[in-house]
Amino acid sequence: xxxxxxxxxxxxxxxxxxxxxxxxxxxxxxxxxxxxxxxxxxxxxxxxxxxxxxxxxxxxxxxxxxxxxxxxxxxxxxxxxxxxxxxxxxxxxxxxxxxxxxxxxxxxxxxxxxxxxxxxxxxxxxxxxxxxxxxxxxxxxxxxxxxxxxxxxxxxxxxxxxxxxxxxxxxxxxxxxxxxxxxxxxxxxxxxxxxxxxxxxxxxxxxxxxxxxxxxxxxxxxxxxxxxxxxxxxxxxxxxxxxxxxxxxxxxxxxxxxxxxxxxxxxxxxxxxxxxxxxxxxxxxxxxxxxxxxxxxxxxxxxxxxxxxxxxxxxxxxxxxxxxxxxxxxxxxxxxxxxxxxxxxxxxxxxxxxxxxxxxxxxxxxxxxxxxxxxxxxxxxxxxxxxxxxxxxxxxxxxxxxxxxxxxxxxxxxxxxxxxxxxxxxxxxxxxxxxxxxxxxxxxxxxxxxxxxxxxxxxxxxxxxxxxxxxxxxxxxxxxxxxxxxxxxxxxxxxxxxxxxxxxxxxxxxxxxxxxxxxxxxxxxxxxxxxxxxxxxx
Numbered sequence: 001x002x003x004x005x006x007x008x009x010x011x012x013x014x015x016x017x018x019x020x021x022x023x024x025x026x027x028x029x030x031x032x033x034x035x036x037x038x039x040x041x042x043x044x045x046x047x048x049x050x051x052x053x054x055x056x057x058x059x060x061x062x063x064x065x066x067x068x069x070x071x072x073x074x075x076x077x078x079x080x081x082x083x084x085x086x087x088x089x090x091x092x093x094x095x096x097x098x099x100x101x102x103x104x105x106x107x108x109x110x111x112x113x114x115x116x117x118x119x120x121x122x123x124x125x126x127x128x129x130x131x132x133x134x135x136x137x138x139x140x141x142x143x144x145x146x147x148x149x150x151x152x153x154x155x156x157x158x159x160x161x162x163x164x165x166x167x168x169x170x171x172x173x174x175x176x177x178x179x180x181x182x183x184x185x186x187x188x189x190x191x192x193x194x195x196x197x198x199x200x201x202x203x204x205x206x207x208x209x210x211x212x213x214x215x216x217x218x219x220x221x222x223x224x225x226x227x228x229x230x231x232x233x234x235x236x237x238x239x240x241x242x243x244x245x246x247x248x249x250x251x252x253x254x255x256x257x258x259x260x261x262x263x264x265x266x267x268x269x270x271x272x273x274x275x276x277x278x279x280x281x282x283x284x285x286x287x288x289x290x291x292x293x294x295x296x297x298x299x300x301x302x303x304x305x306x307x308x309x310x311x312x313x314x315x316x317x318x319x320x321x322x323x324x325x326x327x328x329x330x331x332x333x334x335x336x337x338x339x340x341x342x343x344x345x346x347x348x349x350x351x352x353x354x355x356x357x358x359x360x361x362x363x364x365x366x367x368x369x370x371x372x373x374x375x376x377x378x379x380x381x382x383x384x385x386x387x388x389x390x391x392x393x394x395x396x397x398x399x400x401x402x403x404x405x406x407x408x409x410x411x412x413x414x415x416x417x418x419x420x421x422x423x424x425x426x427x428x429x430x431x432x433x434x435x436x437x438x439x440x441x442x443x444x445x446x447x448x449x450x451x452x453x454x455x456x457x458x459x460x461x462x463x464x465x466x467x468x469x470x471x472x473x474x475x476x477x478x479x480x481x482x483x484x485x486x487x488x489x490x491x492x493x494x495x496x497x498x499x500x501x502x503x504x505x506x507x508x509x510x511x512x513x514x515x516x517x518x519x520x521x522x523x524x525x526x527x528x529x530x531x532x533x534x535x536x537x538x
Contacts, residue, residue: 023162026299031169032292032360033491035194038180042187048283049191051291053127055264056117057198058257060110060132062250065139068099069146071245074393076150081321084231085223091238092147096140098239103139107132119265123188127195134198137206144209156212160205168201248397252388255404256381259411259434263290263427270419270426285366285424292361293371297378300345304338304382315393328450331390332457333522339461340522342382343468344509349375351475352501354483358494366424373425377432384435387442399445407438460518467512475505511537 039046072095076088114128141164145157175193179185213220233241264286271282318327349356353372361367384407391400411434419426446452482497513519514537520528531537 023165027162027165027169030360031173032295034173035176036361038176039187039190044284044287045280046187046191047291048287049123049127049188050194051287051294052124052264053131053191053195055257055260055290056128057110057131057134057195059254059261060106060135061138062254062257063102063106065099065142065250068095068139068242068246069142069149070389070392071146071242072143073146073149074245075242076147077152078319079231080150082231083226083228085220086227086229087231087233087238088150089220089224090233090235091242092143094235094239095242096143099139099143103135103137107135110135123191126188126192130192130196131198133196134202137199137202141202141206141209144206144213148209148212156209159212160208163208164201164205166201167204168197171200172197245392245397248388248392248400251401252385252392252404255408256385258408259431260290260294262411262415263431266415267419267427270416271423274420274423288364288367289370289374289424289428292357292367293374296356296360296371297349297374297381300342300349300375300378301381301385303341303345304385315390319394324450327394328452331394331446331450332452332454334386334390336457336460336522338382338386339464340513340518342379343464344471344506346375346379346382347468347472348475348502348505348509349378351472351505352479352498354479355494355498355501358489359491359498362491363489370424370428373428377428377435380432380435380439383439384442387439387446390446391442394450396445396449399442403438403441403445406441407434410434410437460521463516463518464513467509467516467518470512471505471509474508475501478504507535511535 036043036047072092075091079085079088079091110132111129114125114132118124118128141160145160148154148156172194175197176190179193180187180190267286267290268279268282271277271285277285315327315330318330350372353375354368357364357368357371388400388404391397391403411430414430414433415427417426418430422429447454478501479497482500486493486497510519510531514528514531519531523531
């Protein structure tokens with residue numbers, strides 16, 4: 001019963017976080033359809049500026065957050081499992097003050113150094129400064145999410161994520177339309193409004209979380225009043241503890257952005273050596289893989305982020321209770337769920353790369369091929385993300401940092417030769433190989449140190465892989481057949497093709513996994529019975 005309860009917590013939490021992350025990512029991809037068209041012939045240049053701004057901003061955001069929200073979720077779950085809710089509350093308040101100060105400092109630094117990191121492009125200075133304003137609010141918002149996650153309550157995090165994204169996109173589209181289409185200003189003005197939208201979204205997400213906290217304050221205070229109050233820990237010690245746990249989170253989170261930052265600063269230099277490319281051509285190629293396709297594959301990567309966010313507090317709780325059996329079970333179930341969701345998502349996206357790209361960006365032969373390759377890289381990114389989080393969840397922080405650093409080092413080694421050889425595909429392959437290597441090292445460490453019984457996991461993953469390949473083949477044939485019957489590259493035709501292909505592929509994968517018993521094992525009896533009623537399976 002205890003183990004089943006933990007599994008239900010993971011599935012319920014993953015469902016909330018997955019829904020929030022996926023819907024948020026889909027919204028973040030859908031806005032590109034009108035936004036992209038409004039810039040006309042400057043669309044790739046606008047997207048390149050936007051992507052460059054967000055790549056550097058994400059590094060500052062990780063520094064401003066410093067991994068504290070994830071660390072707080074981890075430590076809150078740790079103390080809650082010991083019935084020390086009073087300690088959890090003090091930890092939250094102390095961290096909130098520290099994170100607000102750190103966010104203000106990062107805002108000031110980002111604002112001041114904007115001219116130095118603009119790579120000689122004055123347009124980037126104003127874009128960086130518009131993004132700097134969001135750093136005042138987002139750290140506090142993320143900390144509130146982490147506090148609720150420590151209680152295994154993922155609903156406020158998911159809902160605030162949706163509100164943040166919704167308000168950001170609404171402002172972004174309205175401001176861009178008025179700036180470009182009504183006022184007729186240069187495309188740089190539209191990009192500035194688009195990046196400033198991050199501040200607007202952060203305000204909305206924070207207000208929702210504050211409201212949720214006030215609504216549940218009595219319940220939280222009641223838990224505090226019933227605490228054991230046996231642990232005597234000062235606020236300074238709590239802050240040091242959180243900062244120590246936060247370092248691996250910030251390093252791994254920054255590493256994800258550092259992979260993109262390597263592309264941003266090395267791709268133009270390498271491509272200039274590879275041939276007679278103008279800066280406009282290089283920016284257009286950069287926008288294809290770092291901007292256009294990256295927005296789409298991050299929908300898939302968001303699945304792994306949701307699972308990682310859910311697994312961390314559950315693992316921390318198992319470690320706090322010194323339950324090694326439950327810890328091993330949680331590790332294996334997290335990996336099993338990851339492959340169950342990621343394999344069909346990755347192979348499915350690769351199979352529908354043509355209609356998917358057409359729906360969002362219109363026809364671009366190179367972009368379609370880039371998206372297909374990027375889809376496979378998303379699997380390596382997701383596995384890297386989850387394994388790094390699992391290591392931190394069981395307090396193997398040094399190993400998480402070490403293997404992440406090795407992966408980043410391999411990326412730097414491979415970046416030049418692969419980009420010189422393969423052009424726009426080189427950075428993608430360098431990232432995929434580097435993250436796969438780091439993931440292998442992390443998985444090998446978990447297997448050797450904790451003697452994980454991976455036999456059944458390997459059998460189930462092999463089954464999932466074969467089913468995903470079957471789904472890939474059928475979906476690819478379906479898309480190919482559709483375009484033989486209905487040739488052309490219209491957006492509406494692509495939407496019909498995408499919807500039908502996704503429906504056929506998704507149903508085939510679930511049905512095959514149900515027949516093999518994978519749905520029952522991984523998703524549990526409740527979800528299985530619901531699927532049986534919906535699809536009338538026996």
